[in-house]
Amino acid sequence: MFKHSQLQSVKAWLALPAHAELPIYARIQRAVRQLILDGAVGPGKPLPASRALAKSLGVSRDTIETAYAQLHAEGFIDRRVGSGSFVAEMTEFSPGERLSRRSALLRSQAPNLSKRGAAIFRSGGVREQLSPRPFAPGIPETRSFPLPLWQRLERQVLKETGTRALLHGDPQGAEALRRAIADYVNLERGARTHADRVLVLTSSQQAVALCATMLLEPGDRIFIEDPAYYGARKAFDAAGLECAPLPVDDQGILVEQLLADQRGAKAVFLTPSHQFPTGATLALDRRLSLIEWAAKHQAWIIEDDYDSEFHYAGKPTACVQGLDPHDRTIYIGTFTKSLFPGLRVGYAVLPRQLVAPMTVARSLLDGHTASITQLTLARFMEGGHFGAHVRAMRGVYAERLEILTGLVRTQLSAFVEPRVPVGGLQMPCVLTIDLPERAAIDAAERVGVELLGLSALHASGHGEAGFLMGFAAYAPGEIEVAVKRLARAFRTLKSS
Numbered sequence: 179m180f181k182h183s184q185l186q187s188v189k190a191w192l193a194l195p196a197h198a199e200l201p202i203y204a205r206i207q208r209a210v211r212q213l214i215l216d217g218a219v220g221p222g223k224p225l226p227a228s229r230a231l232a233k234s235l236g237v238s239r240d241t242i243e244t245a246y247a248q249l250h251a252e253g254f255i256d257r258r259v260g261s262g263s264f265v266a267e268m269t270e271f272s273p274g275e276r277l278s279r280r281s282a283l284l285r286s287q288a289p290n291l292s293k294r295g296a297a298i299f300r301s302g303g304v305r306e307q308l309s310p311r312p313f314a315p316g317i318p319e320t321r322s323f324p325l326p327l328w329q330r331l332e333r334q335v336l337k338e339t340g341t342r343a344l345l346h347g348d349p350q351g352a353e354a355l356r357r358a359i360a361d362y363v364n365l366e367r368g369a370r371t372h373a374d375r376v377l378v379l380t381s382s383q384q385a386v387a388l389c390a391t392m393l394l395e396p397g398d399r400i401f402i403e404d405p406a407y408y409g410a411r412k413a414f415d416a417a418g419l420e421c422a423p424l425p426v427d428d429q430g431i432l433v434e435q436l437l438a439d440q441r442g443a444k445a446v447f448l449t450p451s452h453q454f455p456t457g458a459t460l461a462l463d464r465r466l467s468l469i470e471w472a473a474k475h476q477a478w479i480i481e482d483d484y485d486s487e488f489h490y491a492g493k494p495t496a497c498v499q500g501l502d503p504h505d506r507t508i509y510i511g512t513f514t515k516s517l518f519p520g521l522r523v524g525y526a527v528l529p530r531q532l533v534a535p536m537t538v539a540r541s542l543l544d545g546h547t548a549s550i551t552q553l554t555l556a557r558f559m560e561g562g563h564f565g566a567h568v569r570a571m572r573g574v575y576a577e578r579l580e581i582l583t584g585l586v587r588t589q590l591s592a593f594v595e596p597r598v599p600v601g602g603l604q605m606p607c608v609l610t611i612d613l614p615e616r617a618a619i620d621a622a623e624r625v626g627v628e629l630l631g632l633s634a635l636h637a638s639g640h641g642e643a644g645f646l647m648g649f650a651a652y653a654p655g656e657i658e659v660a661v662k663r664l665a666r667a668f669r670t671l672k673s674s
């Protein structure tokens with residue numbers, strides 16, 4: 179059982195008015211998480227049995243079970259059949275990120291942070307895999323990137339600009355790159371824009387963070403997809419926004435629920451090309467309704483078009499920005515998927531009135547994106563190399579998706595059902611046997627296979643159990659070996 183002081187801390191947390199709107203299980207989950215982060219219950223220490231804690235807090239045992247299940251899904255606790263729940267030795271704070279006990283401890287000893295700072299720190303941020311292994315999602319193939327060509331273009335840039343490239347650059351971005359991006363999004367994504375509306379950034383994550391702080395006040399509501407991209411959700415939480423999740427079906431976010439919502443919101447964030455993580459494409463009539471809603475309520479549409487280059491079946495749908503005559507859409511793009519994540523270049527295509535404010539805001543964050551990188555990328559695009567690379571990788575990824583689908587259908591059919599996406603770099607799979615998602619993910623990890631669970635991406639933490647399988651960064655042979663290992667691991671789990 180918790181010590182008296184620990185139980186008092188949990189009760190005090192539950193009673194805080196600021197937490198009153200959360201469901202009771204979520205309050206308990208966060209209160210226990212806080213105890214862990216504060217170091218009040220250390221790694222390996224047991225948590226109270228769910229029945230005992232339910233009694234102490236005057237709630238049902240199911241409520242505690244739900245809270246514990248969520249803590250388990252987040253990696254804060256381990257659950258051992260027959261012996262109970264324990265604070266995890268290794269604590270997973272965000273998908274793909276494993277923090278050592280030492281860094282978890284450092285985090286719990288953070289010095290006098292502001293409330294917002296502490297919340298940001300607690301969120302764990304977004305840490306992607308440094309050396310990806312199958313099936314870590316969202317990562318492109320980098321081993322075949324034309325590095326010699328890139329180096330040649332960079333040398334040309336340095337030769338032509340000389341030491342001028344070593345000075346500060348325009349916070350809005352190098353004009354040559356803004357032009358190349360505008361041409362690309364107009365031609366390939368059906369956008370309607372011009373170089374003077376493009377803001378070159380370090381990443382789409384930066385664009386999302388800028389939107390969260392520049393367009394909304396703390397406490398404002400923003401509609402998000404449910405399930406949602408964790409990076410965006412964390413950025414909105416960090417800005418103190420209230421995320422209002424809307425369900426997603428096979429045609430994207432349920433816009434009719436957004437229209438019916440009485441409380442309204444200042445913005446909606448969505449991934450219309452390939453919804454993250456389901457892969458659904460937002461239907462045209464929903465895009466149009468969303469645009470009308472935004473115009474009527476003077477709300478913003480934040481369109482994250484993160485991997486639209488990779489669409490394998492039919493033509494990709496034109497982006498929302500190009501359909502929006504009212505200029506309420508902020509279009510966000512990135513080269514993380516289309517080129518390589520280490521590039522650190524993303525961009526936003528902005529409504530006219532947001533160009534100056536967003537550019538000023540960005541200048542306070544990091545000044546501008548590295549000039550030599552921008553100019554090299556501009557050349558890469560102007561010379562037609564970007565288009566050629568994307569076309570080549572589209573073929574490679576389409577083949578890898580087909581191989582993965584075939585292998586999942588033959589080797590894993592007793593355990594999962596693949597939801598084959600029309601595009602993107604990852605495939606969701608839903609568990610079809612009664613196996614806890616966490617157990618499946620842990621079993622995969624023990625055999626060197628990385629899976630990102632689907633449940634935790636849902637606002638409630640209880641979506642359909644399953645996982646995402648990234649396929650783009652892995653060669654067919656690597657995919658085959660990993661699927662076979664997974665099949666063996668699942669068989670062992672089932673029979674144990």
Ligand SMILES: Cc1ncc(COP(=O)(O)O)c(C=O)c1O
Pocket residue numbers: 316380381382383384407409449454482484511512513514519523524
């Ligand atoms: C939906 C979504 N948006 C944005 C990103 C990240 O892009 P960036 O590296 O430009 O922040 C990712 C990457 O995983 C993603 O899945």
